[in-house]
Amino acid sequence: MSDDKSDKNESARPAEERNLETAKDETGTGTGVEQPAPEQSPVNVPAPTGEVRAVGERRGMFGVTGTGDTSGYGGLVSATMFPTPSARPYGGWFDEVSDALEARLEATELTSAIESVVVHRGEITFHVRREDLPFVAQMLRDDEALRFEFCAGVSGVHYPEDTGRELHAVYHLTSMTHNRRIRVEVSVPDSDPHVPSLVSIYPTLDWHERETYDMFGLIFDGHPALTRVLMPDDWPGHPQRKDYPLGGIPVEYKGGSIPPPDQRRSYN
Amino acid sequence: MTTEQDFYAAPGDTSQGRVFTVTGQDWDSVTQSIGESAEERVVVNMGPQHPSTHGVLRLILELEGETVTEARCGIGYLHTGIEKNMEYRSWVQGVTFCTRMDYLSPFYNEATYVLGVERLLDIEDDIPEKAQVMRVLLMELNRMSSHLVAIATGGMEIGALTVMTIGFRERELVLDLFELITGLRMNHAFIRPGGVAQDLPPGALDEIRDFIALMKKRLPEYAALCNANPIFKGRLEGVGHLDLAGCMALGLTGPVLRSTGYAWDLRKTQPYCGYEDYDFEVQTWDTADSYGRFRIRLNEMWESLKIVEQCADRLAGLEGAPVMVGDKKIAWPSQLAIGSDGMGNSLDHIRHIMGESMEALIHHFKLVTEGFRVPAGQAYVPIESPRGELGAHVVSDGGTRPFRAHFRDPSFTNLQATSVMSEGGMVADVIVAIASIDPVMGGVDR
Numbered sequence: 001m002s003d004d005k006s007d008k009n010e011s012a013r014p015a016e017e018r019n020l021e022t023a024k025d026e027t028g029t030g031t032g033v034e035q036p037a038p039e040q041s042p043v044n045v046p047a048p049t050g051e052v053r054a055v056g057e058r059r060g061m062f063g064v065t066g067t068g069d070t071s072g073y074g075g076l077v078s079a080t081m082f083p084t085p086s087a088r089p090y091g092g093w094f095d096e097v098s099d100a101l102e103a104r105l106e107a108t109e110l111t112s113a114i115e116s117v118v119v120h121r122g123e124i125t126f127h128v129r130r131e132d133l134p135f136v137a138q139m140l141r142d143d144e145a146l147r148f149e150f151c152a153g154v155s156g157v158h159y160p161e162d163t164g165r166e167l168h169a170v171y172h173l174t175s176m177t178h179n180r181r182i183r184v185e186v187s188v189p190d191s192d193p194h195v196p197s198l199v200s201i202y203p204t205l206d207w208h209e210r211e212t213y214d215m216f217g218l219i220f221d222g223h224p225a226l227t228r229v230l231m232p233d234d235w236p237g238h239p240q241r242k243d244y245p246l247g248g249i250p251v252e253y254k255g256g257s258i259p260p261p262d263q264r265r266s267y268n
Numbered sequence: 269m270t271t272e273q274d275f276y277a278a279p280g281d282t283s284q285g286r287v288f289t290v291t292g293q294d295w296d297s298v299t300q301s302i303g304e305s306a307e308e309r310v311v312v313n314m315g316p317q318h319p320s321t322h323g324v325l326r327l328i329l330e331l332e333g334e335t336v337t338e339a340r341c342g343i344g345y346l347h348t349g350i351e352k353n354m355e356y357r358s359w360v361q362g363v364t365f366c367t368r369m370d371y372l373s374p375f376y377n378e379a380t381y382v383l384g385v386e387r388l389l390d391i392e393d394d395i396p397e398k399a400q401v402m403r404v405l406l407m408e409l410n411r412m413s414s415h416l417v418a419i420a421t422g423g424m425e426i427g428a429l430t431v432m433t434i435g436f437r438e439r440e441l442v443l444d445l446f447e448l449i450t451g452l453r454m455n456h457a458f459i460r461p462g463g464v465a466q467d468l469p470p471g472a473l474d475e476i477r478d479f480i481a482l483m484k485k486r487l488p489e490y491a492a493l494c495n496a497n498p499i500f501k502g503r504l505e506g507v508g509h510l511d512l513a514g515c516m517a518l519g520l521t522g523p524v525l526r527s528t529g530y531a532w533d534l535r536k537t538q539p540y541c542g543y544e545d546y547d548f549e550v551q552t553w554d555t556a557d558s559y560g561r562f563r564i565r566l567n568e569m570w571e572s573l574k575i576v577e578q579c580a581d582r583l584a585g586l587e588g589a590p591v592m593v594g595d596k597k598i599a600w601p602s603q604l605a606i607g608s609d610g611m612g613n614s615l616d617h618i619r620h621i622m623g624e625s626m627e628a629l630i631h632h633f634k635l636v637t638e639g640f641r642v643p644a645g646q647a648y649v650p651i652e653s654p655r656g657e658l659g660a661h662v663v664s665d666g667g668t669r670p671f672r673a674h675f676r677d678p679s680f681t682n683l684q685a686t687s688v689m690s691e692g693g694m695v696a697d698v699i700v701a702i703a704s705i706d707p708v709m710g711g712v713d714r
Binding site: 055056058080081082083120121122123125149150151152153155156157158170172176179181183202203204205206207208211228229230231232239240246261262266267 | 648650
C-alpha cells in the first residue's frame with residue numbers, strides 16, 4: 001500500500017529524505033544503490049530544510065516540574081514538528097491526482113485553493129483553503145480523472161498551539177473507480193470555527209459533521225441540522241477539545257489514593 | 269394506560285400533542301384515546317431499551333396507521349468517550365480501549381488502530397509473518413462470530429428463535445477459540461503495535477481444525493433452515509432496499525454495499541496483513557435487500573472458514589517463529605507463561621532482565637512505564653470489518669500517547685440509512701431493515 005517502502009535498514013532515516021530518493025528512483029535518475037555513500041549517510045546529512053510546521057512544543061522529559069525535577073532535563077524544549085510539505089514529484093499516482101486537480105483549479109482561476117501537499121508514510125494530504133473546500137470536494141467527486149466518490153467521514157483534530165489554525169477538519173476520500181485514497185485537511189482558527197458543510201456533496205457526512213461539531217465545536221455552515229449527535233443536547237462544551245478536561249475522581253484504596261488519568265504524572 | 273405514575277414519561281399534553289406511555293397490555297386504551305382526536309399521525313419512540321433495536325438505539329417513527337412516514341435515529345446512549353480516553357494512555361494501552369468499541373468485532377478495532385500506529389512507526393514491513401497470519405486468523409474467526417450474531421439476532425427479531433439459538437451455539441465455539449488463544453472471550457487487547465501479544469498456545473491448531481470440521485457440518489444447517497424458508501423470505505425479500513447510488517451517497521460499505529452487486533471488499537482491493545496471499549472470493553448479491561445481505565453474511569462465513577483453514581496450514585509451518593517485531597524499543601517486553609499461580613511473566617524473562625541483561629531491564633522499564641514514541645504525523649489504514657470499512661485516523665505529535673485517535677465506525681455511518689430504508693414501509697419492516705444493517709451500538713457511539 002505504501003509508496004515509499006524502503007529497505008529495512010533505512011527505517012531510521014527521516015521520511016522526507018526517503019521520499020525524495022524514492023521519487024528519484026522512479027524517475028530513473030537515482031542510483032538506487034543499497035548503501036548511500038559515506039558523506040551522504042543519514043548521520044552526516046543535516047535535516048532537510050524547508051517550511052517546518054511546528055504545532056507545539058514539549059518541555060522537560062520525565063513529567064516532573066519545579067524543585068522535584070533533578071533530572072537536569074527540565075529546561076529541555078523540543079518542538080513538535082509535523083511532516084513538512086512535499087515537493088514534486090510525489091511519486092506514483094499521487095502526481096496524476098495532483099495534476100488533474102491543479103489543471104481543473106487553473107481552469108477556474110482558483111490556483112490558491114490548495115495551500116500545501118504533504119506526502120508522508122505513503123499517504124497524501126491536500127491542505128485546502130476553507131472557502132474553496134466545497135468546490136474542491138465537488139471536483140474531487142465528479143471529475144473523471146479524480147472520481148473520489150466515497151467519503152469515509154470527517155475527523156476533527158484540535159491543535160491548541162497551532163496559532164491561527166487550531167481546529168482541523170480531516171476528510172478521507174476514496175476513489176473506488178481508481179482504487180485510490182487521499183486525505184483533505186482544512187484548518188480554521190479557534191476564534192472563527194466555521195467550515196463549509198459538504199453534506200450536499202457527500203450526504204454521508206451528515207452525522208460525521210454533527211459528531212465533529214459535537215466534539216470540537218467546529219461549525220459546518222450549510223449543514224441541514226447541525227445538532228449534537230453523541231452528547232446530550234444540553235451538554236456544555238465540546239468534549240474532545242484539548243482544553244476540555246478528561247474528568248474523573250481520585251480512587252482510594254487501603255489508604256492510598258490514585259489521581260484520575262489526566263492528573264497522573266506522565267511522560268511528556 | 270397504567271395508573272402508576274411514570275416520572276420519566278408522564279402521560280399528558282405537551283405543545284407537541286398528547287403523550288402516551290405505553291407499558292404493554294394497554295393497546296385498547298391507547299387506541300381509544302387516539303380515536304378521540306382528529307389526527308391520524310402518531311409519533312412513536314421505539315427504544316432505547318427495546319429488545320429489537322440492537323442495543324440502546326432509539327428510533328423516532330412517525331406513523332400513519334402501520335406505515336412509517338418518517339424514521340429518525342437517536343444515538344449516543346452508549347457514548348463512553350473512548351477516543352478521548354485514548355489520548356491519556358500510551359500507544360500500547362490504546363489497544364485495550366479501542367477493543368471495547370464494537371464489541372462484536374473487537375479484533376478489527378484493534379487491527380485498524382495497530383496498523384495505523386505501525387504505519388506511523390514505519391515498521392509495516394517488519395511485522396513477522398506469524399503475527400500477520402495470526403491476525404488474519406483471529407479476524408476471520410471474528411468475522412464468523414460477528415456474522416453469526418447478526419444472523420441470530422436478526423432471526424430472533426422476526427420471531428425465528430431457532431436461528432437465534434443455533435447462531436449463539438456456534439458463536440460460543442468461536443469464543444472458546446478466542447479464549448484459548450488470547451485468554452479472553454472479548455476485550456482481548458491481543459493485537460499490539462509490532463505484532464500480537466503472545467504465541468499460539470499448545471494444541472490451538474488442533475482445536476481450530478476441529479472447529480473447521482464442525483462448522484462445515486453446521487453451516488449448511490443455516491442454509492437449510494432459512495434460505496428457502498417461505499416465512500423468512502417473505503419477511504426479508506424486498507425489505508430495506510438500498511441501491512448502489514444510495515450506498516455511495518450515504519457511504520455504506522460491507523454487506524449492504526455488496527448486496528447491490530458491487531464487489532468492493534478492502535481485503536481484495538487494498539490488501540493489508542497479507543490478505544493478497546489467501547484464496548477467497550468476495551461475496552455479492554444483486555437484490556439490494558435484507559435477504560441479499562443475509563445470504564452474503566452466510567456465504568462470507570464459508571469464505572472466512574476457507575481463510576481460517578489456510579491460516580491453520582501456514583501456522584503449522586511457523587512453529588516457534590517470532591510474533592513480535594524484533595525492535596526491542598517497540599516490542600512489548602513481557603513474555604507470558606503459565607505459572608503455579610496462573611498466567612504471568614515467564615520466569616525465564618524475569619531471570620533475563622534481572623540477572624543477565626541491563627539493556628533488557630531498561631527496555632522493559634521504559635516500555636512499561638513510558639511506552640515508545642511515535643513520529644509525528646497522521647495515518648488512516650482502513651480494514652474490512654464484518655460491517656464495512658472500519659478505519660482509525662491516528663494522529664501523533666511525536667509523544668508517547670496518541671494525540672488523537674478517531675474511529676470511522678461502519679455501524680455509525682451505515683445507521684444513517686435507516687430512514688431511507690424504512691420510510692414508506694411497515695413498522696415491522698423497520699426492524700428487519702435495521703437488522704440487515706447490523707449496527708453495533710458500542711461502535712456507533714464509541
